[in-house]
Amino acid sequence: MAPVPAELPADDSAEDVTRRAGEQPVDLFAVARDGRPTALRMMLGARLRRLRVAADVDRDAAAREIRRSPTRISRMELGQAGVSQNEVAALLGLYGVVDEAEQRTVLALAAQADVKGSHQSSDLVPGWFEAYLGLEEAASVVRCYEAQSIPGLLQSEDYARAIIRTAHPLASPGEIERRVRLRMARAQLVHRAEPPRIWAVLDEAAVRRRPGGAAVMAAQLAHLLALCRLPHVSVQxxxxSRGGLxxxxxxxxxxxxxxxxPDIAYVEQLTGAAFLDRREDLDAYTTVIDHLCLQALSPTQTIRFLTGLLESPEL
Known part of the structure; x- marks a missing residue:
C-alpha cells in the first residue's frame, strides 16, 4: 500500500491562523470586484505586512511613503485592495529589503496579483468556480480525489472536449471549443515555472471509462503517464480489488x-460548491484522502498499472 504523504504539514484552520497572527480572519472566498485573483493579493499583502513589521515601520509611515492612507495600507495587507508594482518597490525600499532575490520574488508576486487570470471575465465561468480557480492558481499543494473522470488539471485536449460535451449537451460547437480552451489554459498550471505540488487519487473507474472512445482514452492515458513522471505530480x-472507498x-x-x-477543502456540486476551512471539516477531508492514499496503489505501481492498461487490447 502507498504511504500517507508525510511531507505535508499539519493543517491550520482560518481560526488557528488568525489566533497565531493576531489579526482578523482572511476571507479566501471573496472575489475582488475587478476580477483580480484575490488569493494572490492576500499572499502579497501578508508578505508586505511581515516585511513592514520586521522593519519596525508603522502603517502611517508606509502610507506616507506611497501617498496613501493608513486604512489603504491595512486593506492592501489583507488582500482587499490592489497595490501597484511601483508602490511595492517603494515599500520594499522603506522596509530595507536589499536582498535582490527577495525583491524579485515580491515584485513578481505583485505583477501576478495585478493581472487577470486566463479564466477571468468569461461568461462561461460561474462566480463560485471563478473563486476556486483563483485559489487553485495561488495554491502550493493541490490534493484531489476523483471517482468518475480524470481531474481537469490532468486532462488532454480531446478528453476534455469529450467530457465537456457530455456535461453541456445543449452547448453550441463554438461554446464547446471556448470551454476547451479555458480548460487547457487552466491545465498550464502544471507546466508553469513554479508549479504547485499535485497529488491526485483516482478510482479505477476514472481510467476505465472511455469518453470520446478508445482512441481518445488511449491518448489521455498516455498524457497522464507523461504527467506522472513530472517531479511535482503524483497520481495514485x-x-x-481494494473494496469500498x-x-x-x-x-x-x-x-x-x-x-x-488557511487550507481549503473544495467540494463541487452540480450548481455550486462548498469552500470549507473549519478545523473539523479539514480534519475530516484530510483523514479521508490519507485513507485513500493507503488504499491506493503507490505512484510507482500506478505508472505500471496505467502502462499495462494502455497496452491492453481491451482499451
Whole structure:
C-alpha cells in the first residue's frame, strides 16, 4: 500500500491562523470586484505586512511613503485592495529589503496579483468556480480525489472536449471549443515555472471509462503517464480489488505557501460548491484522502498499472 504523504504539514484552520497572527480572519472566498485573483493579493499583502513589521515601520509611515492612507495600507495587507508594482518597490525600499532575490520574488508576486487570470471575465465561468480557480492558481499543494473522470488539471485536449460535451449537451460547437480552451489554459498550471505540488487519487473507474472512445482514452492515458513522471505530480489509482472507498464523492484540498492563508477543502456540486476551512471539516477531508492514499496503489505501481492498461487490447 502507498504511504500517507508525510511531507505535508499539519493543517491550520482560518481560526488557528488568525489566533497565531493576531489579526482578523482572511476571507479566501471573496472575489475582488475587478476580477483580480484575490488569493494572490492576500499572499502579497501578508508578505508586505511581515516585511513592514520586521522593519519596525508603522502603517502611517508606509502610507506616507506611497501617498496613501493608513486604512489603504491595512486593506492592501489583507488582500482587499490592489497595490501597484511601483508602490511595492517603494515599500520594499522603506522596509530595507536589499536582498535582490527577495525583491524579485515580491515584485513578481505583485505583477501576478495585478493581472487577470486566463479564466477571468468569461461568461462561461460561474462566480463560485471563478473563486476556486483563483485559489487553485495561488495554491502550493493541490490534493484531489476523483471517482468518475480524470481531474481537469490532468486532462488532454480531446478528453476534455469529450467530457465537456457530455456535461453541456445543449452547448453550441463554438461554446464547446471556448470551454476547451479555458480548460487547457487552466491545465498550464502544471507546466508553469513554479508549479504547485499535485497529488491526485483516482478510482479505477476514472481510467476505465472511455469518453470520446478508445482512441481518445488511449491518448489521455498516455498524457497522464507523461504527467506522472513530472517531479511535482503524483497520481495514485485505487483499484476495484481494494473494496469500498473512504470517500463518497470528489473533492480537493488546497494548501498555500503563505502562512496567513488557511487550507481549503473544495467540494463541487452540480450548481455550486462548498469552500470549507473549519478545523473539523479539514480534519475530516484530510483523514479521508490519507485513507485513500493507503488504499491506493503507490505512484510507482500506478505508472505500471496505467502502462499495462494502455497496452491492453481491451482499451
Amino acid at each position: 489509482i485505487v483499484p476495484f 473512504a470517500a463518497t464523492g470528489p473533492f480537493t484540498i488546497l494548501r498555500f505557501a503563505e502562512p496567513a492563508l
